[in-house]
């Protein structure tokens with residue numbers, strides 16, 4: 383199988399590229415930066431069409447993981463514009479390339495996030511649940527809409543509503559581990575907000591599952607057992623053998639992070655209904671064992 387990964391240099395993309403290469407696939411990474419190492423890298427600007435489009439010819443799958451990190455900087459207006467443009471422009475360019483391809487790829491899997499649903503309290507959410515109305519939710523809705531322009535081209539299209547991805551070396555845990563290791567970790571706000579998490583090894587597994595199965599449309603990329611934030615903090619503390627009792631008050635988070643604090647103080651209780659229906663078997667369905675295996 384030939385798989386093209388836009389954003390394949392990132393936290394999720396690197397894991398997907400190496401699992402795909404290990405499975406014997408031909409892997410091509412689209413990156414804004416040239417690379418000397420494997421896998422094969424084709425340079426694009428993440429925003430416009432160009433000679434890079436050749437890389438999509440005859441591919442079996444195109445996976446879109448591009449986008450500026452939502453957790454790296456305060457969401458002021460320029461940052462918000464960048465979060466939006468880095469996702470919409472990259473997705474638009476990929477769909478234009480799919481459209482122009484002489485040998486169209488069979489499947490386009492484009493990332494979205496559980497932020498699509500907004501802050502929903504204890505409500506159980508599956509792929510048919512309605513979207514939210516905050517900044518991240520609107521961003522995800524626009525992002526999915528751009529990706530689904532590929533549907534009428536006859537390219538099977540999946541939008542992956544990814545949860546909080548857990549692994550060493552990146553994502554949420556790379557921010558949490560240094561604090562929790564010192565014993566100063568704890569719940570955020572009242573700790574009652576739901577966290578729809580997923581182990582990176584399962585996210586990679588389900589992307590590969592979605593590529594080969596006849597699945598299309600939205601897919602929740604989350605483990606079947608979401609946890610409230612205070613239980614997540616306790617489980618992380620136990621995995622590290624450290625107390626995790628010190629709460630971070632909501633007002634302090636709002637002061638420090640501004641609007642971005644809403645992402646930590648609110649949450650989603652999303653379930654991977656369609657993934658389970660299509661027969662995906664989770665390697666790490668439970669938080670406690672997932673954290674223990676990640677932390678080792």
Ligand SMILES: NC(=O)c1ccc[n+]([C@@H]2O[C@H](COP(=O)([O-])OP(=O)(O)OC[C@H]3O[C@@H](n4cnc5c(N)ncnc54)[C@H](OP(=O)(O)O)[C@@H]3O)[C@@H](O)[C@H]2O)c1
Pocket residue numbers: 388389390391392393394395412413414415427428429447448449450451452468469472493494495496544545546547548552553554
């Ligand atoms: N990690 C999570 O927990 C999580 C949760 C939900 C959704 N997601 C989504 O999943 C996708 C991948 O996540 P990740 O954690 O692997 O992110 P990441 O490590 O930040 O990687 C994202 C990749 O996107 C590319 N990129 C960055 N800015 C860009 C821009 N302005 N224009 C075009 N491409 C740009 C970069 O590739 P180059 O520099 O090589 O071009 C980078 O390697 C993201 O869209 C993210 O929003 C992640």
